[in-house]
Amino acid sequence: MEQRIQSTVVIPNYNGINYIEKCLAMLVKEPAHIIVVDNGSDDGSREVVQEKFPQVELICLDRNYGFCKAVNVGIANSKTTYVILLNNDTEIEAGFVRAMEQPLMWRGEIFSGAAQIRNLQHPELMDDAGDYYCAFGWAFARGKDKPYQEYLRTRRVFAGCGAAVICRRKIFNEIGTMDENHFAYLEDIDLGYRARIHGYYNIYIPKAIVYHAGSGVSGSRHNSFKVKLSAQNSVYLAYKNMPFFQLLLNMPFLLAGFAVKMIYFTRKGLGRDYAAGLCKGIKLSLSKEGRAHKVRFQRENLYNYIVIQLELWRNIWYRFMN
Numbered sequence: 001m002e003q004r005i006q007s008t009v010v011i012p013n014y015n016g017i018n019y020i021e022k023c024l025a026m027l028v029k030e031p032a033h034i035i036v037v038d039n040g041s042d043d044g045s046r047e048v049v050q051e052k053f054p055q056v057e058l059i060c061l062d063r064n065y066g067f068c069k070a071v072n073v074g075i076a077n078s079k080t081t082y083v084i085l086l087n088n089d090t091e092i093e094a095g096f097v098r099a100m101e102q103p104l105m106w107r108g109e110i111f112s113g114a115a116q117i118r119n120l121q122h123p124e125l126m127d128d129a130g131d132y133y134c135a136f137g138w139a140f141a142r143g144k145d146k147p148y149q150e151y152l153r154t155r156r157v158f159a160g161c162g163a164a165v166i167c168r169r170k171i172f173n174e175i176g177t178m179d180e181n182h183f184a185y186l187e188d189i190d191l192g193y194r195a196r197i198h199g200y201y202n203i204y205i206p207k208a209i210v211y212h213a214g215s216g217v218s219g220s221r222h223n224s225f226k227v228k229l230s231a232q233n234s235v236y237l238a239y240k241n242m243p244f245f246q247l248l249l250n251m252p253f254l255l256a257g258f259a260v261k262m263i264y265f266t267r268k269g270l271g272r273d274y275a276a277g278l279c280k281g282i283k284l285s286l287s288k289e290g291r292a293h294k295v296r297f298q299r300e301n302l303y304n305y306i307v308i309q310l311e312l313w314r315n316i317w318y319r320f321m322n
Contacts, residue, residue, distance in 0.1 A: 003031035007082040007097055007166065010074030012067050014039040016088035017048065019213060023088050024053050030097040032084065035059060035077055037070040045088075066183035067162070075177050078169060085188075087163040089213035091120065099208035100166040103154065111175075111200035112167045112192060113208070114160030118148055120211040126150075127212045130157025130204035131189055134315035135250050136257025137234050139189045142204070152206045158311065159192020160202050164210040167191075174198060179240070179293055181284060185226065186233040193241045197295060199304050224273045227265055231277025232284060234258075239285035243297035246305060250312070 009032045013020055020036075027034060034056045038046045040063040049058050059073055075083055082101055086092075096115070104110050117128040129143035129151040141161065143151045160166075165188065175194040178187050192202045238247065238254055258278060265274040284290045297305075 005031055005033055006080055006101055007032045007084050008074070008078035008080045008169075009034045009084045009086050009097070010071055010078065011036045011086050011088050012039060012070035012074070013037065013041060013045055013049070013088045014064050014070075015041045015043040015045060017041075017043040017045040019089040020045045021048050021052060022091050023086070024049065024056060026092050026094065027086075027096075028053060028055060029094070030092070032097045033057070033078070033080060035074045036088075037061065037074045039064040039066070039070050066180065068178035068180045068182050068184065068187050071162075071187075072177045072180065075169070075172060081169060082166050083169050083172075084166045085162050085164070086210070087212065089120075090117075090164060091211045092164075093209040093211075096208050096210060100205055102207075103203060103205055104166065104168060108168075109200055110168070110203055111171050111195035112160040112165050112202045113205040114157060114202065115164035115166075115208040115210045116148065116151065116204070116206045117161060117164050117210050117212045119145070120213045123211055124148060127214060128161040128163065129206070130155075130202070131159045131161050131192070132315045132318060133158045133189050133193065133312065134257075134319055135253035135309075135312040136260070136316060136319075137238050137250075137254045138257055138261075138319065139186055139234075139237075140319055151204075154206060155204050157202055157204050158196070158315070159189045160204075162188035162191075163212050164208070166205075166208075171195065171198075171200060175200075181236065181289060181293060182233050183229060185230045186237050190233075190237050190240065193237070193308075194295060196308055197241065197301055197304055199301065222265075222268060222270060224270065227270045227273045228277040228280070231261070231274045232281040235278055235281025236284050236290060239281075239290070240294050243295075243305070246309060249309070253312075253316070
């Protein structure tokens with residue numbers, strides 16, 4: 001009997017010739033509609049999808065609009081209960097889609113679920129078991145480079161990593177989709193943050209297993225492009241989601257966090273890039289476009305802000321202890 005399709009898998013692709021075929025080979029066996037949104041690739045990866053996977057819906061953009069725009073195009077073309085965001089440099093295990101869907105079927109207040117993401121090159125190690133965000137303005141992956149056996153229990157997390165996360169589609173109507181001002185990096189933290197403000201929560205789903213190459217398009221873990229954009233978005237993320245009184249409360253922590261990062265990247269020869277990104281983040285936040293996307297404070301969400309703030313402080317401890 002044919003399984004009912006409840007999820008659309010959205011895969012942004014930009015020059016993913018080294019990964020896209022392996023990504024889709026297992027995925028097409030899953031009970032899901034698949035949309036690949038191509039960001040103007042010129043390496044032949046778009047043609048691979050067309051020729052080898054005719055059952056996959058391919059949407060071709062004329063240039064690279066970034067991860068967020070591609071995801072939003074995919075979401076706009078989805079009609080299912082759930083949307084699964086998946087990077088093109090991933091490989092899933094069988095049963096991935098149903099494992100992602102199951103926890104969300106029973107609890108309507110769950111916005112998203114993060115997969116158990118393992119390192120593709122070292123599958124015994126975790127790449128991400130859900131993302132955290134702390135008052136220093138740092139986002140970090142839970143379980144990074146640790147044995148996956150330590151992360152086999154479902155639990156709440158601050159947000160789900162955009163490399164492999166399921167979202168309840170109807171909630172996008174309330175909180176919005178990806179903020180395209182991010183282009184890429186920290187957009188998943190922003191999405192999870194907005195859901196939290198509105199009273200939803202995000203979980204980690206260890207039974208949904210995916211292997212992630214990591215930095216498959218941008219290159220190494222630290223490079224000029226990534227450092228600049230991440231720094232910009234770290235400023236914008238805090239400005240956008242924290243009301244004025246919360247920004248004032250966290251300002252000493254944020255300044256300390258940015259200073260530590262500045263020292264770290266300076267030692268790696270990327271200090272100027274990080275400083276340039278911070279300046280761009282301030283400029284973006286003060287721009288008309290940035291202000292238009294700021295989450296407006298609503299009194300009925302005050303309790304959610306308090307819960308989030310306590311978590312931001314707690315996650316400082318968690319970051320240094322882990």
